[in-house]
Amino acid sequence: MTSGLVGRRGVLKAAAGASAGLAFAACSSGGSADAGGVSAPGFPVEVKGVEGTATIPRPPRRVVSVGQYRDADAAVALGVVPLITPDLGKFLPGGRSPWLTAEAGAHPPELFADAQLPFERIAALKPDLILGTDRPTLAQDYKTLSAIAPTVSSADGYNKDTWQVTTRRAGTALGRSPEADRLVADVEAQIKAAKAAxxxxxxxxxxxxxxxxxxxxxxxxxxxxxxxxxxxxxxxxxxxxxxxxxxxxxxxxxxxxxxxxxxxxxxxxxxxxxxxxxxxxxxxxxxxxxxxxxxxxxxxxxxxxxxxxxxxxxxxxxxxxxxxxxxxxxxxxxx
CATH class of the missing domain: 3.40.50.1980 (Nitrogenase molybdenum iron protein domain)
Structure with a gap:
């Protein structure tokens, strides 16, 4: 299994180098330079969801995750670390999963209490993308969130999208569709290899x-x-x-x-x-x-x-x- 993970990281690094013109930086708690009015090939993009269509005008650099698990996972797997994500301490020691921590690097997402979304804190971060596909109460919060930044909801409803769908939709929103396709193929290959072995x-x-x-x-x-x-x-x-x-x-x-x-x-x-x-x-x-x-x-x-x-x-x-x-x-x- 280890060789498969190494291969995935190598694929993503190579893909990131090939698309250096998009200047994607993994977001840390300090964030990165604002995208301003700079355009990029393939943008704007639209990501349709059950709560509405998120129109993303340019490659996101300041990303917020409000979903419980899979939003942050998808972004980090594609090389973009959200600024903040819900605290999962009631389920996981330290509030973050070990698989996310291992991939997020030196600046993992900051945590917020998950009982109620901290709208003022989210707005103060000036995000240019909010990932909410994995939030069960997104319907009641979508209007407020989408007024702050383009907000991606699930394709078919909470807990109904496969991880492949979530990964590819995050890839579209982040301008990393080729990387998302390669990532899905790599993980599916790991599953097949485990079965064959x-x-x-x-x-x-x-x-x-x-x-x-x-x-x-x-x-x-x-x-x-x-x-x-x-x-x-x-x-x-x-x-x-x-x-x-x-x-x-x-x-x-x-x-x-x-x-x-x-x-x-x-x-x-x-x-x-x-x-x-x-x-x-x-x-x-x-x-x-x-x-x-x-x-x-x-x-x-x-x-x-x-x-x-x-x-x-x-x-x-x-x-x-x-x-x-x-x-x-x-x-x-x-x-």
């Missing part, structure tokens, strides 16, 4: 889901869920025992009662725990201990950070997920 994954069943702080077990029951798609792209199959279960209020999720833990048994069983206590509670249950997957060592307790990488896929988080998950899967399926 692990033929034993083909056709093996899996279940995956979160366990809440009170010990409630939820399993993903839809093959279109992002985490299920991640495993399916490696050749695995979501267990038929869960795909027909009634869903909770969260689409694609089904609750498992303590008496029916047999439903989550599969060739590989993956659970993520929101608290250490919920893990201890689950693993202490006799019915859980007697699941065939648990008894033979085909059970993975996936850390929350990696689970987020799979659940909110991006051009940065997917390679991270491959590095973290594939070796664990290989060991579990050999058990």
């Amino acid at each position: 692990n033929p034993a994954f083909a056709g093996r069943t899996f279940t995956i889901g979160p366990v809440t702080g009170d010990g409630t077990i939820t399993t993903i029951s839809s093959v279109t869920d992002a985490s299920a798609v991640f495993f399916a792209q490696l050749g695995l199959v979501l267990s038929p025992k869960v795909t027909s279960l009634p869903q909770t209020s969260i689409p694609g999720r089904s609750q498992i009662s303590p008496e029916r833990l047999d439903l989550i048994d599969a060739d590989v069983l993956v659970l993520t725990y929101t608290t250490p206590g919920s893990r201890a509670q689950t693993e202490a249950q006799p019915l859980f201990q007697h699941l065939p997957a648990v008894r033979r060592g085909s059970y993975l307790a996936l850390d929350l950070t990696t689970a987020i990488a799979l659940a909110f896929p991006s051009a940065l988080s997917v390679p991270y997920g491959l590095r973290e998950v594939v070796p664990q899967l290989s060991g579990a399926l050999k058990a």
Whole structure:
């Protein structure tokens, strides 16, 4: 996987050099020179979305991300570090994902509390582009944001765009469409390489889901869920025992009662725990201990950070997920 990441960085650096006339600079907390009235080939560009069309007159240099995960990921993957992005400290240590931190360099985005958008702070930064494709409440904030700067919303609705779509739309907005295409192709090649290197994954069943702080077990029951798609792209199959279960209020999720833990048994069983206590509670249950997957060592307790990488896929988080998950899967399926 490492060689794939090195290749991606090399591709982007070469592409950036070839398009030096556009003078894109990665935005840090200090920002870069204002684009002023300078025009560039290919601009203005329009990016249509569910909340409206963002018309971007010139290559953006001062970018703000208001989406939770994938907006900043897409921009950073394309070499543009947003000025600010939401603080994800309630999910991720330090408020930023490790995959974004690794790519953002010495000047990662500054953070803002995610409960309510800091409109005055955003306006004071004088952004020339706002990325909001990954914000669930964008509809109520779009008018205010778009009055500050062109604001890109999702193509099909919150959490409905694939990471490929998000990456390419960010590439259009940033004037980096060729780089976006190459980036998508590179990450897809990493997925295919991981699948080819692990033929034993083909056709093996899996279940995956979160366990809440009170010990409630939820399993993903839809093959279109992002985490299920991640495993399916490696050749695995979501267990038929869960795909027909009634869903909770969260689409694609089904609750498992303590008496029916047999439903989550599969060739590989993956659970993520929101608290250490919920893990201890689950693993202490006799019915859980007697699941065939648990008894033979085909059970993975996936850390929350990696689970987020799979659940909110991006051009940065997917390679991270491959590095973290594939070796664990290989060991579990050999058990």
